[in-house]
Amino acid sequence: MSGSDPVAAFRVEAFELLDQIENDLLDLGQDLGNRALVDAVFRGLHTLKGSGSMFGFDALASFTHHCETAFDRVRKGQARATAALVGVILSARDQMRALLDETIAPDEAAQAAILAALQAAVADDGAATTAPAADAANVIEDATRLTFRLAPSAMANGNNPLNLLGELRELGATKVCADLSRLPPLDQLVPGECHIGWTMLLPASVTRDDIEDVFMFVMDDMELTLEELEPASAASEIIAVAETGTAAPSQARTPSAPAAESVRVPAERLDELMNRVGELVIAQSRLAQIAAQGGTINEIALRAVSEDIERLSSELRDTTMVLRMMQVGGLFGRFRRLVHDLAQETGKSIEFSTEGETTEVDKTVIERLADPMVHLIRNSCDHGLETAEQRIANGKAGTGQIMITATQTGGEVIITVADDGRGINRDAVRAKAEAQGLIAPDAVLADQDVLQLIFHPGFSTAAQVTNLSGRGVGMDVVKKTIEGLRGTIRMTSVEGQGTRIMLHLPLTLAIVECMLVRVGSGCYAIPLSAVEECLELPASEAAGGKSRSFLDVRGELIPFLRMREAFATDWPAELHQKIVIVGAGDTRVGLVIDQIIGNAQTVIKPLSRFHAGLGTFSGATILGDGTVALILDVGNLLASAQRQSATRAVGEAA
Amino acid sequence: MNATSFRTAKAIEGRMLTFDIGSEAFAIRADCVREILEVPHVTHVPGAPAFVNALINVRGTVAPLTDLRIAFSLDSAKHNEDTRVIVIEELIHETRETIAILADKVNDVCELDGGQVEQAPAIGTRWRPELIEGIGRKGDRFVIVPDIARIMGEYVS
Amino acid sequence: MTASILAVDDSPSLRMAVRIALSGAGYSVTEAGDGVEGLSKSNAAAFDMIVTDLNMPNMDGLTMIREIRRSSSNASVPIVFLTTESDDGIKQQAKAAGATGWLVKPFEPDQLVRVARKVLGR
Numbered sequence: 001m002s003g004s005d006p007v008a009a010f011r012v013e014a015f016e017l018l019d020q021i022e023n024d025l026l027d028l029g030q031d032l033g034n035r036a037l038v039d040a041v042f043r044g045l046h047t048l049k050g051s052g053s054m055f056g057f058d059a060l061a062s063f064t065h066h067c068e069t070a071f072d073r074v075r076k077g078q079a080r081a082t083a084a085l086v087g088v089i090l091s092a093r094d095q096m097r098a099l100l101d102e103t104i105a106p107d108e109a110a111q112a113a114i115l116a117a118l119q120a121a122v123a124d125d126g127a128a129t130t131a132p133a134a135d136a137a138n139v140i141e142d143a144t145r146l147t148f149r150l151a152p153s154a155m156a157n158g159n160n161p162l163n164l165l166g167e168l169r170e171l172g173a174t175k176v177c178a179d180l181s182r183l184p185p186l187d188q189l190v191p192g193e194c195h196i197g198w199t200m201l202l203p204a205s206v207t208r209d210d211i212e213d214v215f216m217f218v219m220d221d222m223e224l225t226l227e228e229l230e231p232a233s234a235a236s237e238i239i240a241v242a243e244t245g246t247a248a249p250s251q252a253r254t255p256s257a258p259a260a261e262s263v264r265v266p267a268e269r270l271d272e273l274m275n276r277v278g279e280l281v282i283a284q285s286r287l288a289q290i291a292a293q294g295g296t297i298n299e300i301a302l303r304a305v306s307e308d309i310e311r312l313s314s315e316l317r318d319t320t321m322v323l324r325m326m327q328v329g330g331l332f333g334r335f336r337r338l339v340h341d342l343a344q345e346t347g348k349s350i351e352f353s354t355e356g357e358t359t360e361v362d363k364t365v366i367e368r369l370a371d372p373m374v375h376l377i378r379n380s381c382d383h384g385l386e387t388a389e390q391r392i393a394n395g396k397a398g399t400g401q402i403m404i405t406a407t408q409t410g411g412e413v414i415i416t417v418a419d420d421g422r423g424i425n426r427d428a429v430r431a432k433a434e435a436q437g438l439i440a441p442d443a444v445l446a447d448q449d450v451l452q453l454i455f456h457p458g459f460s461t462a463a464q465v466t467n468l469s470g471r472g473v474g475m476d477v478v479k480k481t482i483e484g485l486r487g488t489i490r491m492t493s494v495e496g497q498g499t500r501i502m503l504h505l506p507l508t509l510a511i512v513e514c515m516l517v518r519v520g521s522g523c524y525a526i527p528l529s530a531v532e533e534c535l536e537l538p539a540s541e542a543a544g545g546k547s548r549s550f551l552d553v554r555g556e557l558i559p560f561l562r563m564r565e566a567f568a569t570d571w572p573a574e575l576h577q578k579i580v581i582v583g584a585g586d587t588r589v590g591l592v593i594d595q596i597i598g599n600a601q602t603v604i605k606p607l608s609r610f611h612a613g614l615g616t617f618s619g620a621t622i623l624g625d626g627t628v629a630l631i632l633d634v635g636n637l638l639a640s641a642q643r644q645s646a647t648r649a650v651g652e653a654a
Numbered sequence: 655m656n657a658t659s660f661r662t663a664k665a666i667e668g669r670m671l672t673f674d675i676g677s678e679a680f681a682i683r684a685d686c687v688r689e690i691l692e693v694p695h696v697t698h699v700p701g702a703p704a705f706v707n708a709l710i711n712v713r714g715t716v717a718p719l720t721d722l723r724i725a726f727s728l729d730s731a732k733h734n735e736d737t738r739v740i741v742i743e744e745l746i747h748e749t750r751e752t753i754a755i756l757a758d759k760v761n762d763v764c765e766l767d768g769g770q771v772e773q774a775p776a777i778g779t780r781w782r783p784e785l786i787e788g789i790g791r792k793g794d795r796f797v798i799v800p801d802i803a804r805i806m807g808e809y810v811s
Numbered sequence: 812m813t814a815s816i817l818a819v820d821d822s823p824s825l826r827m828a829v830r831i832a833l834s835g836a837g838y839s840v841t842e843a844g845d846g847v848e849g850l851s852k853s854n855a856a857a858f859d860m861i862v863t864d865l866n867m868p869n870m871d872g873l874t875m876i877r878e879i880r881r882s883s884s885n886a887s888v889p890i891v892f893l894t895t896e897s898d899d900g901i902k903q904q905a906k907a908a909g910a911t912g913w914l915v916k917p918f919e920p921d922q923l924v925r926v927a928r929k930v931l932g933r
Contacts, residue, residue, distance in 0.1 A: 006831065010824035046866050050895045051822050053917040061917075156880070158860075158889035158911035163932035192887070217912030217930070220903070522698055567700035605716040608751055610706045611699055613811030620697075620709060620716040628697040628709045628716050 010055040011100060012264065017048050018097050019333050022090065026336050029086040041089070042068065042075045048096065059106050060099040063115075067092045070118045079122035088117045090337070143204055144226050146211065149179070149197035151221035156192050159218055167214045168200060176200040197223070263363055265323050273323070276316045283308045317603075321508050324364075328406045328415070329357030331366050335377055339402060342381040349388050349399040350381060356406035361413050362508040365485055369415070369505070372478040376417040376501055377402065379475075384421035384499055394496065396420070401498075412487075413507060418500040424493040426450050432459065451491045452586065455479040483584055483635055485509065486529060512604055514621070516597040516629065517580060520569025523629045525602055525621055526591070530582040530634040537577040537592055551579065551590050559641045560590030566616075582634050589641035591632070600624070604631065663770045664788055670766055672797060673740065673757035676728040679797045681790065684763045686802075688712075688741045688752070693733055706809050710754055712741050719754040725805050726781050726798075731758055746806045753806060766790035771799050814859035814931050815839045819849035819875065820893070821867045829862055832920030833927060846870025850878050853885045860931055861890045862914075862923070865901065873908045880909035889930035893918075 021044040028037040045068040053061035067089060073079040092114045098104045146168070150161060165176065179197035183189075202211070208226075215224060287305045290298060332354040339352040361369075385391075385400035392398050401420045406413060426447070433439045433453045445453075453459060457476040482489050487505035506512075506529070514525035541551070550557045560579060574594035581590045602621035611617065618633035670681040689712075696719060697709045708719040719739065723730055736759040743752055771788025774781070787799045816838050818829040823844075830840045841858070843849040845867045853861060861879065865872035872892055879885050889911040894901055902913055914926050 006824045006828045009827050010822075013822060013824050043866055043868070046895070047822055050864075050866075050893075050916045051825055053895070054825060054828060156887060157906065157909050158887055158930065160889070160930070160932055163929065166932055167929065220906065522700070569700075607716070608718045608753075609746070609749070609810040610718045610720075610806075611702055611709075614699070614701050616701055617699075622711050622714065622716065625695075626711055627695040628711050630697065630699065630709075 007055045010051055010057075014048060014051065014057075014060075014100050015097070016330075017044055018093055018100075019330065020044055021048075022093055022337055023333055025086050025090050025093065026340055028081060029083060029340070032081045032083070032086075038071075038075050038081060042071055045071060057099065060096055063092075063099060063111055064096055066115050067096075067118060070115075070122045073122045082121065085118075085121040088114060088121050092118065144202045144206065144228055145199060146173070146202055147179075147197065147199045147223075147225045147227075148215070149182075149223040150194045150218055152190075152193040152195070153221070154218050155194050161194060161196070161198075164214055164218075165198065168202070171206050171210055171214070172203040173200040174202075263324060263326070269319070269323060273316070273319050276312055276319055280309070280312045280316065283312060317511070321362075321511060322360075324362050324508065325360035326363050326366050327357060328359050328361055328366060328413075329354075331370060331373070332357055332404055332406075334370070335373065335404065338374060338377055339381065342378065346381060346385075347387070348381065348385055350385060351399050351401050353401070353403045354405065355403065359406035359408050359413060360507075361406075361505065364509050365413075365505055368481060368485055369503070372481045372503070373404070373415070373417065375475070375478050377404070380417060380419035380421065380499070384419040384423075386422050390422075408507070413505050415503045415505065416500060417503075418498060420498040423495040423497055423499055424451060424454070425495060429453055448491075449586075451493060454491075455489065480635075486512070486527060488584070509604065512602055512631075513599060514602045514631065515580065515599055516623070517578075517591075517593040518574075518595040518597055519563040519567050519593050520571035522567065522569070523597065523623065523627070524563075524593075525600070525629050525631045526580060526582060527631065527634060528599060530584060532581045532583050532588065534596060535579045535581065535590075537579050541592075553581070553590075558588050558590050560592055561637060561641060562592045564592070564594070582637065584635060584638060587638045587642060589638050591637065602629075602631070663768075663772050665769055666766055666771050666788065666790060666799065667769070668765075669763050670790075670797075670799070671740065671763050672761040672792060673738070674759040674761065675722055675726070675757060676731060678726070678728060679761070679792070679795050680722065680757075681766060681792075681797045681799050682740070682742065682755075682802060686742045686744055688743055690760055691739045691741065691754075693737050693739055693756075703809055710739065712752065712754065715752055717741060717752045717754045719756060720806065720809075721756050722800065722805070723756075725785060725800070734758075742802065744802050744806060746803055746810050751806070751810075764792065766792055766797060766799075813837055813839050814927075814933060815841065815856075816927065817841050817843060817849060817853055817858045817861045817863075819843040819846065819861065819863035819867070819872070821845050821864060825864065825893070828920070829923065832923045833862075835920065836924040836927065838927060846872060846875035846878075849875050850882075853879050853888070854882055857884055858888055860927060861885070861888055862893065862927075863890060864893050865905065873904060876905065876908040876910050891926055891930060 021041055024037050024040045024044065028034060028041065031037065045064055049061050049064040049068055052058075052064060071089065074081050074085065079085075095107070095111055095114060099106060150159065150164075155161070165173075168176075177199050179199060180195075182197065183195045189195075211226070212219065215222065283305055286301075287309070290302050290305065335354075336352055339350055342348075343350040380402050385402070386394070386396075388398040391400065401418075403416075403418045405416045405418075407416075408414075429450055430439070430445075430453075433456070434441050436459065438453060438456055438459070439445065455475045455478070457474070459474065459476065479489055482503055482505070485505055486509070487503055490502045490504065491500070492502075493499040513528040515528050515531050517524055517526060535551075535553070538551075549560055549562070551560050558581060564573060564577075577592055577594055578596055579590040579592055580596070581588055583589070600623065602623075604619040604621060606612075606619055607614075607617060615636045616633060617630045618636075619631045620628050621631055623629050666683075669684040671684045671687050672679055672681045674680070691710075691712070694710050699707050699709060702708075703724075704721070705724040706718050706720045709716050710719050711717075721730075722728075738757050738760045740755045740757055740760065741752065742755060743750055745751075746753075767790065771790040774783045774786040774789055781798075785801055785805050787801045790797045790799060816833055818826050818833070818840055819842075820826045820829065821844055826842045826844075830842060833840045838860075841852060841856075843852050846863075847869045849861070849863060850870065863872045863875060867875075870878075876890055876892070879888070879890065890909065891912045891914060892905050892910050893914050893916055894905075895916050905913065911930055912926060914923060
């Protein structure tokens with residue numbers, strides 16, 4: 001998180017605030033009489049307005065101000081919270097979100113419509129008129145006599161008369177006299193109260209504004225008179241209270257610059273990080289000391305430092321990784337609104353619940369998880385859940401349930417999207433797959449394989465096309481995204497009872513356990529999660545050439561790729577080449593390599609744009625000896641193996 | 655402006671790092687140079703264009719290693735004790751990239767004679783003129799100022 | 812010695828703005844995220860000034876000001892509250908609670924520094 005850019009910080013905060021407002025509104029929609037929620041929404045709007053105006057989001061501040069004003073009527077009991085009002089403020093919230101994004105032109109018509117609807121929703125015109133600030137900058141003629149006396153409570157409120165006198169002196173006050181006439185006898189004196197008054201002369205150049213500035217915080221309760229000495233025209237007057245707050249011009253900001261990505265980190269995690277760094281610095285100085293000793297190195301001391309540094313670097317790595325972790329609660333919160341809107345669109349009654357919001361996942365995973373989850377939830381709302389009538393006819397509760405949960409087990413997080421709808425009709429899936437030529441009519445498939453057909457590209461089970469389904473992304477895209485996150489999808493479904501889709505995801509994308517292999521002279525890394533087994537390449541296949549590229553592994557034919565050919569290496573081949581079988585889901589491919597070097601924890605470095613387009617590699621990593629190793633993109637290799645076996649099949653058929 | 659020249663001269667501000675590739679001298683702006691390294695372990699990237707088919711580790715950053723020989727069709731030479739890697743930072747299509755450039759020999763940081771370069775002639779050189787910002791002089795040698803962003807930009811996806 | 816100021820606001824960006832403005836002027840700034848935290852920090856250490864928002868979760872600014880005035884450690888510390896112009900009558904309430912002064916949002920960093928100089932006298 002950038003520690004010095006309040007505008008960026010505000011934007012992050014405002015998005016969170018809007019999410020909170022949305023959540024509170026959705027809760028309020030369920031419980032219209034809840035005062036605490038009304039207050040919470042009001043407070044959220046108020047903060048958004050105040051901070052927005054601070055950081056130059058004037059359009060946002062002004063729009064939010066109107067919403068706040070309207071909502072204030074509800075808070076004060078002058079209007080009732082209704083479903084309509086909640087709906088209008090929800091759409092107002094969306095406008096506010098748009099106003100935070102400078103790349104979107106403000107939709108003034110929409111804003112006006114929302115404000116009009118809002119006015120209607122709170123029954124009558126609640127236009128607040130603000131009194132114009134008094135503007136009295138006229139210069140006081142000639143010298144002025146100022147007489148003032150603070151309220152007795154002024155000092156208890158933290159005001160210091162000496163500071164005020166100091167400011168008046170700076171204005172050029174002369175002939176300052178204390179008026180002790182109201183000093184009580186000693187036995188009645190309250191030490192914290194101010195009993196002294198003052199008179200003084202101020203130069204002609206001092207304006208009323210100057211004097212108001214001095215007394216701005218004490219003006220209301222004090223006695224203050226100003227006498228213009230020459231010409232002695234007007235009688236003493238008391239300066240009217242005026243607000244001096246002027247609208248601050250917004251701080252300079254560059255609308256076109258894309259907002260820098262930032263992560264909010266709890267302070268204690270940063271402290272932990274700082275502690276480790278502190279220890280590292282100490283270890284480093286011990287190391288420097290040993291190095292500076294000269295002569296024979298104290299081997300024991302050196303080893304001790306080395307062990308310390310090893311421990312610290314692994315702790316530092318873990319602590320740093322944790323900085324990227326975010327709770328899934330924020331992501332889950334977004335789906336409440338989605339379900340709310342979907343329920344209205346479909347006319348179904350849907351109850352949405354979440355569990356495990358505090359489960360933490362890498363920020364990147366969370367960001368990329370949003371779209372697939374939206375699709376899964378849409379599917380559940382649209383296809384999974386029945387209408388209330390159908391449910392009741394089937395002996396179920398009229399309200400359908402959608403539940404998302406997150407749990408962490410070992411190195412992975414499991415996110416589940418479950419509904420208690422009609423479940424997946426295997427016969428319909430089969431029929432569809434057959435019609436699309438995905439499977440042979442008489443193919444014998446295990447139940448799990450039937451379910452997996454849903455993830456086949458282009459497959460759609462929707463018997464009727466509604467405006468919710470088929471918006472571009474299919475389940476195949478969901479699967480691809482999850483696999484891109486090095487995750488897997490599992491699914492269970494009981495007809496008539498519901499469907500449960502489980503996304504198994506790695507905790508972090510930044511570190512991955514890899515198997516290191518050698519192909520020719522190069523060392524490559526294969527994510528260990530994809531490695532299924534390692535075999536020796538049978539001598540019959542070692543020659544390479546035009547022989548079929550399928551391997552019989554316990555009766556299953558697995559295509560294999562000769563990595564030496566793929567990487568066009570002319571380095572002499574190892575006598576006993578190995579096959580590493582990698583897989584994802586039910587696709588598998590064997591990679592023929594020269595040598596297995598071992599396993600290593602690797603930190604993934606993205607490839608530059610020079611190499612990102614190659615597709616063969618998903619990144620690079622730096623090995624223990626400082627050299628760079630490329631990480632194989634298993635998903636891509638699997639796809640190319642599939643293409644290979646497809647063409648091979650065509651070739652064999654011909 | 656050089657009165658004897660028919661071609662347009664262009665001022666090149668600031669100091670330049672000069673280096674040799676084959677028999678040609680090149681110069682790039684010194685302020686984009688991050689460091690100059692002896693050739694570290696080089697990782698070959700199978701399938702990548704010859705111009706940028708390797709990676710090196712520059713203090714924990716994986717940087718692509720580029721070979722201007724390919725862009726300027728120069729003969730390739732074996733690495734020897736003078737071979738260096740020049741690490742630069744350059745805006746390529748609006749994003750800053752750390753890129754390593756292979757050089758047969760790094761000479762020095764200096765200003766080009768007259769602080770200017772001339773536009774490369776469209777005819778008479780075997781190089782594509784758009785890859786060259788200009789040709790300057792240093793003493794008795796011609797010095798090519800390559801348009802790094804342009805050259806690199808052709809290889810970025 | 813630099814004056815130490817406690818900034819209480821539930822909005823991290825506003826706290827950041829306050830911190831940047833005041834630490835830029837040479838004051839040392841401690842932050843608190845709501846009234847409860849503000850109160851406990853003001854009880855734990857003496858401050859030369861407190862800047863607080865009024866609208867906060869857990870404990871609002873008015874309650875916090877009253878509590879601080881009732882406490883012993885910072886009973887007469889200057890307390891400046893941040894408000895928006897639409898806060899009708901809020902100033903009276905805040906002053907009754909014991910606030911010293913106020914600043915209207917939005918404000919410029921300079922305005923905050925001027926107010927700090929004013930109530931601190933330095």
